[in-house]
Amino acid sequence: MTAQRHPDAPVLVVGSGLAGWSVVREFRKLDTTTPVLMVTADAGDFYAKPALSNALVQGKAPGQLVTTSAEKMVATLGVTLLQHTQVSAVDVVGQEVQTSKGAFAYRQLVLATGARPIRLSFAGNATHDVMSVNSLGDYATFRDKLVAGARVLVMGAGLIGCEFANDLAASGYAVQVVDPGAEPLSALLPQAASADLRTALSALGVQWHLGTTVQAVDRAGHELVVTLANGQSTTTDVVLSAVGLRADIGLAQAAGLEVDRGVLVDINLQSSASHVYALGDNTQYVGSSVGGLSRTLPYVMPIMHAAKALAHTLAGTPTEVRFPLMPVAIKTPAMPLVVAPPSPGLAGQWQSTAIGVWHFVDAEAQVRGFVLSGAQTARRAEHTRLVVH
Numbered sequence: 314m315t316a317q318r319h320p321d322a323p324v325l326v327v328g329s330g331l332a333g334w335s336v337v338r339e340f341r342k343l344d345t346t347t348p349v350l351m352v353t354a355d356a357g358d359f360y361a362k363p364a365l366s367n368a369l370v371q372g373k374a375p376g377q378l379v380t381t382s383a384e385k386m387v388a389t390l391g392v393t394l395l396q397h398t399q400v401s402a403v404d405v406v407g408q409e410v411q412t413s414k415g416a417f418a419y420r421q422l423v424l425a426t427g428a429r430p431i432r433l434s435f436a437g438n439a440t441h442d443v444m445s446v447n448s449l450g451d452y453a454t455f456r457d458k459l460v461a462g463a464r465v466l467v468m469g470a471g472l473i474g475c476e477f478a479n480d481l482a483a484s485g486y487a488v489q490v491v492d493p494g495a496e497p498l499s500a501l502l503p504q505a506a507s508a509d510l511r512t513a514l515s516a517l518g519v520q521w522h523l524g525t526t527v528q529a530v531d532r533a534g535h536e537l538v539v540t541l542a543n544g545q546s547t548t549t550d551v552v553l554s555a556v557g558l559r560a561d562i563g564l565a566q567a568a569g570l571e572v573d574r575g576v577l578v579d580i581n582l583q584s585s586a587s588h589v590y591a592l593g594d595n596t597q598y599v600g601s602s603v604g605g606l607s608r609t610l611p612y613v614m615p616i617m618h619a620a621k622a623l624a625h626t627l628a629g630t631p632t633e634v635r636f637p638l639m640p641v642a643i644k645t646p647a648m649p650l651v652v653a654p655p656s657p658g659l660a661g662q663w664q665s666t667a668i669g670v671w672h673f674v675d676a677e678a679q680v681r682g683f684v685l686s687g688a689q690t691a692r693r694a695e696h697t698r699l700v701v702h
């Protein structure tokens with residue numbers, strides 16, 4: 314490990330999402346005196362991003378999703394915050410970052426830059442009208458477009474697409490969903506659970522275009538015409554793309570850090586450069602923390618575990634992160650779901666063990682994952698204990 318060039322410089326955190334703020338909060342529990350500088354491209358207000366996909370039905374305006382203002386976070390945690398400031402480059406040798414407000418040295422650097430929505434390319438004169446929601450600002454823009462009774466076409470029937478479809482339909486909007494899969498959430502659920510989810514969302518009025526993709530989006534007067542790969546076309550007022558997120562690795566890559574589908578970090582959350590760490594949606598965890606695999610974990614619970622471990626490391630006690638099994642609750646009230654997917658590539662099959670319960674079982678008959686639906690979601694702890702992780 315190279316020496317710390319600027320031992321009196323702050324711990325510098327890039328990004329004020331759940332990852333950035335969580336690591337600062339955990340660090341302050343251990344160290345109240347070391348200066349912390351957070352640099353963020355947005356306003357720095359603290360909010361729970363998962364709330365973006367179930368806020369409409371609760372009538373929540375963007376401001377109401379902010380649980381703690383940036384000002385209050387700064388006062389409570391004793392940090393310096395540079396809002397609306399882009400970090401444009403990292404010099405891992407000189408140990409400083411370049412920003413739109415000048416250069417800043419760091420003793421340790423934490424990259425918590427999150428992920429960006431994947432933008433699929435397709436034809437048409439209105440592709441710029443296709444929206445994504447991955448921030449409070451996006452939610453504000455999206456909500457402004459939703460006049461009473463608006464029609465919304467959601468691209469993608471994954472976790473976020475299904476959550477928005479449920480929220481929109483329950484809020485009185487006319488929803489269509491387009492997805493190449495045969496059923497919603499087909500990458501995460503056994504076929505029978507996916508079919509149940511489709512039925513539950515259909516009962517709210519959601520219309521499906523499955524087994525196809527969007528080929529073109531064109532404006533025709535006040536409405537958008539969406540042409541599908543299966544030759545059909547449909548009209549809508551708003552198109553929401555929920556086809557997935559891609560880790561924001563540009564800064565790390567330009568700095569010469571090792572990256573793949575995320576910034577690669579070891580079991581101590583250290584990147585390939587000394588004194589540079591990463592966690593959150595921009596990160597790909599490698600090694601025993603993820604069962605010897607190499608995985609992105611773009612969910613809340615991994616961030617909580619990573620933030621705790623990294624805080625200890627930043628405070629002087631190198632600490633390995635250990636991720637337990639972390640089931641994810643899918644916010645589709647039409648059919649609540651809790652999913653603990655098996656590790657990617659693991660051989661096995663889904664077995665239905667009771668109404669609303671599916672276990673993923675390997676060749677040795679060991680339970681390696683589960684899906685719970687409806688009332689069974691209350692039994693998440695019991696099923697978590699059954700899983701060989």
Ligand SMILES: Cc1cc2nc3c(=O)[nH]c(=O)nc-3n(C[C@H](O)[C@H](O)[C@H](O)COP(=O)(O)OP(=O)(O)OC[C@H]3O[C@@H](n4cnc5c(N)ncnc54)[C@H](O)[C@@H]3O)c2cc1C
Pocket residue numbers: 327328329330331332333352353354355361362363364365366398399400401425426427428446447448473561564592593594595610611612613614616641642643644
């Ligand atoms: C609609 C939706 C619903 C979700 N629901 C769930 C759920 O139910 N359960 C669950 O576990 N997970 C859910 N997730 C995922 C979860 O919200 C994310 O894993 C988590 O919020 C990611 O936090 P983050 O801090 O890593 O990234 P982000 O929140 O994306 O934060 C990144 C930060 O980095 C800043 N930044 C980026 N680049 C720069 C730069 N160059 N310079 C300065 N600042 C920069 C940004 O401004 C931002 O402040 C959901 C996600 C979405 C979008």
